[in-house]
Amino acid sequence: MMSPLRAAIWCAVSTHAQHEPEKVSLPEQEEQSRLHAQKNGWQVVDLMKVPGHSRRHIDFHELAADAAEEGIDAFYRLKAHWEAKDFDVLIIRDGDRFARTQALHAYITEQVIKSGATIFSLADGLIDERNYRMWIAMSGFKAAGEIDRLVKARDTAMTDLARRGLPITSRIPISHRVIRDEKTGKAIRLVVDEQRRRLWDDLAALVLEGVAWDSIEVELYKRYGHVNDKGDMFYPNQMYRLIMKLLFWGHMARFHNSKDAENGFRYGRWIYDPSESIPDGALIFRNTHEAVWAGELADKIRQEIDRRSEHMRGKARPCRTHILSGLMICGECGSFLATQTDERYRGVYCPAAKRKSPMLPECSNRGVLSQRKVIARMDEYLRQMLCLNTTDIFSDQAPDLPGLQKRVAKLNAEITELEDQVRLVIRKQMTAHEEVQHIFDEEITKISDQLKVMREARNRLQGEALAVQHNSAVQQATLEELANLTLERFWQQESRYVNQMLHRLMGKRRLVMLSGAVVGVVEVNRKQRRHC
Known part of the structure; x- marks a missing residue:
């Protein structure tokens, strides 16, 4: 009488959620496998379970080690079985139970077959040395493709949640x-x-x-x-x-x-x-x-984060901000001015002209401008803002919001026209002969490139328009705060509060110093750094 075949059962799920009844759970896989072994008179010698561990690996040994760290020894036990050649058939539900990548699927299948055993898939039937390569190709592709679809579906679902x-x-x-x-x-x-x-x-x-x-x-x-x-x-x-x-x-x-x-x-x-x-x-x-x-408080916080990220340098601390920090630039090299203080005098100067550093540009603007004179000029600007009830007192620096909105509207119309054009080309391509298909492909590619450039331009302009609207609202709110406070009380505040309000009022505008005097106002964009 022949000895019964020795059967090892392999059960696996990717997540613990698959223990739920409606999923192909571990108990269900085990039950189906044992019934098949009993029906064929096979002796079950081992039951190996993978209760919720990803099998999307390339290397088997890496997978086995990762699983072992989570207390799952099934992969090491399977390896021991094919090395000892102490089983005749491996019962599994289908090809993706032990692998979700083609490389890993092929490796495990080959090792089982090389050990002299066969694989019985409840979904595909018997796999032995005659058909295992075909099964590797078909099931491996199915397993990898299935997980790719799952990953894509998950990404889509996550994006929808975020939206x-x-x-x-x-x-x-x-x-x-x-x-x-x-x-x-x-x-x-x-x-x-x-x-x-x-x-x-x-x-x-x-x-x-x-x-x-x-x-x-x-x-x-x-x-x-x-x-x-x-x-x-x-x-x-x-x-x-x-x-x-x-x-x-x-x-x-x-x-x-x-x-x-x-x-x-x-x-x-x-x-x-x-x-x-x-x-x-x-x-x-x-x-x-x-x-x-929200509201005014959120605007103040955002302005303070910007102030810290753009103007706090070196050992500077936001709590010890100078009254003019980050508000003035050199008219020659564009560097932001530094502060000179002693017992009798406070002023601003260009650090590039005073210090020798490879990190700073060359500059000959060596003058020092008294803080008192700068505050006097700034006070003039603030009085003008209060008188006109607007921060846009620098005519050549006023933001052109209507112009931005017109450009956005024009781009939207052009984008719509191009989208209609590409739809028309696609409809014509559907009935065109094979010989001219490449011409339609080239035209579609050309229009797609144009659309990409135009959409990027539109998004940039929309961002600029939003920034203008937001900054205008912040500046107007700060101007109202200044009016309620009065200029006299404003200048009596701590330097930090004065500096914060000046930054909100000026936006991206900065005073320009040349030869020891304020010579104008310009709008600047400074690269953002790590916030202090």
């Missing part, structure tokens, strides 16, 4: 909480965690006070007693990282942290300013849910 302002990860920042449907448990919307409102108000006060980012957690603890859920002080820079999240400002995004993108830095003005360029390949969805700060 609707719903979380795409289980880790929600402490600024917000998820409202869920009472019956289904599904996320409905994100809302600000108002139970922490005192924390958000105190955090805003510290930012506007000029407390450095690396000191905010300490001050939140010492001054106000704010602690995390464990009762400990928030960890260093936690508040900075929180503020520099899109979700904090009411926005969502995908693919926005790519280190390979030209502008794919983790933090930047694009997080809260729609006029700024976004990281390459990123998808940004603006105003999808509540922001922690």
Whole structure:
């Protein structure tokens, strides 16, 4: 009498969710495999389970090691079986149970066959040395293609969640909480965690006070007693990282942290300013849910973040800001002016003209301009703004919002015309002969390139228009604040507060100093740095 065949059973799922009854669960796979072994008189010598581990690897040994770290020894046991040649048939549900990549699928199949065993797939039947290469080709392609489709479907689903302002990860920042449907448990919307409102108000006060980012957690603890859920002080820079999240400002995004993108830095003005360029390949969805700060307070915070990132250099600290910090540039080399202070005199000068440094341009503008004279000139500008009730007193620097809007409208019309044109070309291509198909392809490619350039231009102009509208609103609100305060009381404030208000009023405009005198006003764009 012949000995029964020795059968090893392999059961695997990719996620723990597949333990649910409606999925092809581990118990169901085991039951089906044991019934088949019993029906054929096979002796089950081992049961190997993979309860929720990704099999999208290339290298088997790497997969086995990763699984072992999670307490799953099935891959090592399978390897031991084919090395010991102590089984005759491996029962599996289908080809993607032990592999989701073609390379891994081929490796495991070949090792089983080389050990002298066969594979019985409940979906495909018997696989032995006669047909295993065909099975590798067919099942491997199916397994890899299936996971590729799943990945693509998941990406689409995640993008849809982001577009609707719903979380795409289980880790929600402490600024917000998820409202869920009472019956289904599904996320409905994100809302600000108002139970922490005192924390958000105190955090805003510290930012506007000029407390450095690396000191905010300490001050939140010492001054106000704010602690995390464990009762400990928030960890260093936690508040900075929180503020520099899109979700904090009411926005969502995908693919926005790519280190390979030209502008794919983790933090930047694009997080809260729609006029700024976004990281390459990123998808940004603006105003999808509540922001922690809104209105005038949010505008002040954004302006302060910009002020710190653009004008805090070297050992400078935001709490010790000079009254003119970041407001003046050299008329010769364009460098931002530095401050000279002693017991009897305060003034500004061009650091490039005073210091020898390879990091600074050559400059001969060696004059020092008295702070008193600069404040007198700035006071003249402020009085003019108050008199005319507008910050646009520099006629050649006034933003042309209507002009921007007209250019956007014109581009929209041209884009629509091109889109109609490409649709017409596609319809004609459908009935054209094969010999001229390449001509239609070339025309479609040409129009597509034109559309891409025009859409990028439109997006840039729309960003500029939004920036003009936003900056105008901020400047007007600050001007009203100045009117209520009066100029006399304004100049009596701490230097930091004066500097903050001047930055909000001036926007990107800066005073120009040449030969020891203020000679004009220009608009500048300074590259953003890591925030202080």
